Amino acid sequence: xxxxxxxxxxxxxxxxxxxxxxxxxxxxxxxxxxxxxxxxxxxxxxxxxxxxxxxxxxxxxxxxxxxxxxxxxxxxxxxxxxxxxxxxxxxxxxxxxxxxxxxxxxxxxxxxxxxxxxxxxxxxxxxxxxxxxxxxxxxxxxxxxxxxxxxxxxxxxxxxxxxxxxxxxxxxxxxxxxxxxxxxxxxxxxxxxxxxxxxxxxxxxxxxxxxxxxxxxxxxxxxxxxxxxxxxxxxxxxxxxxxxxxxxxxxxxxxxxxxxxxxxxxxxxxxxxxxxxxxxxxxxxxxxxxxxxxxxxxxxxx
Numbered sequence: 659x660x661x662x663x664x665x666x667x668x669x670x671x672x673x674x675x676x677x678x679x680x681x682x683x684x685x686x687x688x689x690x691x692x693x694x695x696x697x698x699x700x701x702x703x704x705x706x707x708x709x710x711x712x713x714x715x716x717x718x719x720x721x722x723x724x725x726x727x728x729x730x731x732x733x734x735x736x737x738x739x740x741x742x743x744x745x746x747x748x749x750x751x752x753x754x755x756x757x758x759x760x761x762x763x764x765x766x767x768x769x770x771x772x773x774x775x776x777x778x779x780x781x782x783x784x785x786x787x788x789x790x791x792x793x794x795x796x797x798x799x800x801x802x803x804x805x806x807x808x809x810x811x812x813x814x815x816x817x818x819x820x821x822x823x824x825x826x827x828x829x830x831x832x833x834x835x836x837x838x839x840x841x842x843x844x845x846x847x848x849x850x851x852x853x854x855x856x857x858x859x860x861x862x863x864x865x866x867x868x869x870x871x872x873x874x875x876x877x878x879x880x881x882x883x884x885x886x887x888x889x890x891x892x893x894x895x896x897x898x899x900x901x902x903x904x905x906x907x908x909x910x911x912x913x914x915x916x917x918x919x920x921x922x923x924x925x926x927x928x929x930x931x932x933x934x935x936x937x938x939x940x941x942x943x944x945x946x947x948x949x950x951x952x953x954x955x956x957x958x959x960x
Contacts, residue, residue: 659826659842664689668696669704669808671832677819678826678842688822692815692829699814703734703807705754705800715792715801722797724786732789734803734810741806741918742782748925749918753894754802755779760892760899767888773897780894809872809917812836816870816913833873836913840867854905854944861905862942862954872917874924875905875944887946891924901946902927909940909954 659678662685666673675692679685703712711731718725727735741749755776759768779798786793808831815829816836827838828847835849846865853859854875864871876889876899888899906923910916919937923930931951934941942954 660685661842662689664693666693666696668693669700669811669831670706671808673832674828674830675815675819676828676830676847677824677838679824684823688819688824688827691818691822695814695818696811696831699807699811703803705802705804712801712803719794719799719801720797722794722799724791724793726790727792728790734806735787735792736789737810737914737918738801738803738806739782739787741922745922745925747782748894749805749922750780750782750894751801751803751806752782752785752799753780753892754804755798755800756892756894756897757802759897760888760890777895777897780897805874805918805921806914808832809834809914812870812872812913834871834913834917836870837866837868851907851942852905855948861944861950862907864909864954866909869909869911870913870916871907871909872913872920873905873907874917874920875903891921893925900924900927903930904944904946906930906934906943907941907952907954908934915939 659680662677662679664675675689677685677688679688701707702710704710705712707713715725738751759772759776779796784796784799786795812829812831812834813836816838819827819829819838825839826842829836833852837847840846846867849864849866849871850860851862851873853861876891891900892898893900903924906920908916908920919939923934926933931943934952940954942952944950
C-alpha cells in the first residue's frame, strides 16, 4: 500500500483526495471517479452556470411557476426542508436572493430599503413542495443549495471511493472532510480546523480515523464598512449578516449533517452554542470577539 494525493479545484475551492492504494492505477481510478462526480454535482447545482439544473429551477422560480425534479434533487429538497424545520426557519435555501443586495466585492453595505424589498421573496413557507413537483407561489424567488451540496458531494465521494476499493483515505472539499478509515498503518489522519481570522493558522488539530468534519463561518467572503465586518452568512428574517459566531466546526458521521448543523448554529447567533450542546455532536466554535468554546477538545478526537 502506497500513499497517493490528488489535488483539484471544484465548487469554487481547493479540493484534495488522499488515499492508500496497491498501485498507482488503482489510486488514479478512485481519484478520477471522485473528481468526475464532484464535477457532475457542480455542473448540476451551480448557481453560476446558466446551463445548470439549479438555474433552470430558478428561471421557473422567477416567474412563480412549477417544475418537476429528479430523485437526487428531491432528496436535497427534502433535506433542506428538514433543516428549515430544525432551525426554526433560519436555514432557508430561498434566502440566496439576498445576493442581489449583498455584493462582497464592494466596499459598501446595501441600503435597508433594498433588503426590505427582497425579504418578501424569501421563505420556504412560500414554496409548495409535493415531490416531485416544486412550485413557487411568489414570483422573483430563488433557491440555492449552498450549505448542502458541497457537503453532500463529500459524502458521495467517500462512498464512491469505497466502492472503488479505497479503505484508507480522506476526501477534502474546501475544508469539508470525510474520513475513509485510518491510514494504512492504522494511525489516524491529522485534520486541521482553519482559524477564521488568520488564514495560515490552525484553530485546532484533530486526529481522526473515521467520521466527517464540516465548518461554517466568515472565512473568506466578507465586507468591512466603517470598521464593521459583515460575513456572507445572512439571516433570512432580517436580510443582514449574522455577527456573533465567527466560525463553527462540527464532527459527525456524515458531512452533510455536520455542515448543516454548523451553519444553523451560526444562524442562531447567541443561542448557537447552547443549541450545539443540546444536539450532542462534538463541536468547536469561535465568537467574533475571539473567545473559543465547544466540546471538541483534542482528547475527544482520537
